[in-house]
Amino acid sequence: MPVRDLVIGLGGALVALAATLILALCLAETRQRFGQSEWGVLWMPGKSWSSRFSPVWQPVLAHGAVNMVFGYLLAGKLTTKRSALFAAAGALTAVVLALLIGSPLESTYGKAGRNTAWFCDLFFACAGAFAGASLAEKLPARVERLKRPRRK
Numbered sequence: 001m002p003v004r005d006l007v008i009g010l011g012g013a014l015v016a017l018a019a020t021l022i023l024a025l026c027l028a029e030t031r032q033r034f035g036q037s038e039w040g041v042l043w044m045p046g047k048s049w050s051s052r053f054s055p056v057w058q059p060v061l062a063h064g065a066v067n068m069v070f071g072y073l074l075a076g077k078l079t080t081k082r083s084a085l086f087a088a089a090g091a092l093t094a095v096v097l098a099l100l101i102g103s104p105l106e107s108t109y110g111k112a113g114r115n116t117a118w119f120c121d122l123f124f125a126c127a128g129a130f131a132g133a134s135l136a137e138k139l140p141a142r143v144e145r146l147k148r149p150r151r152k
Contacts, residue, residue: 090132
């Protein structure tokens with residue numbers, strides 16, 4: 001593996017981690033606990049059936065690790081304008097599909113469920129972008145048209 005591919009992949013991983021961090025910072029809030037104000041995110045950790053108020057770094061690490069894997073893989077696939085367009089279409093399709101299917105988290109767990117659904121939507125965007133870029137490599141660039149004989 002050339003060093004160039006490794007650096008490009010690490011750049012993609014850092015972009016995915018930065019997107020997760022920005023989302024966590026947008027969802028962060030201040031709460032009073034034991035007479036002290038704390039800054040964190042209300043979310044549901046994996047395999048947990050209860051909401052949790054945690055510092056911002058905990059959901060960033062939990063969700064950012066998976067997003068970084070897709071960011072690393074996606075960066076290696078984005079080599080042409082066509083693959084970038086397919087990646088954008090894949091991300092949009094995955095997020096719209098996830099929103100149409102919906103999640104019972106918000107109605108069951110309130111704000112913690114809604115915040116967790118936002119983290120899941122970011123994951124679907126990363127995974128959909130990777131799937132779209134992979135599809136761009138598999139499909140032929142142009143479809144050959146049937147040639148009709150010219151009339152004389």
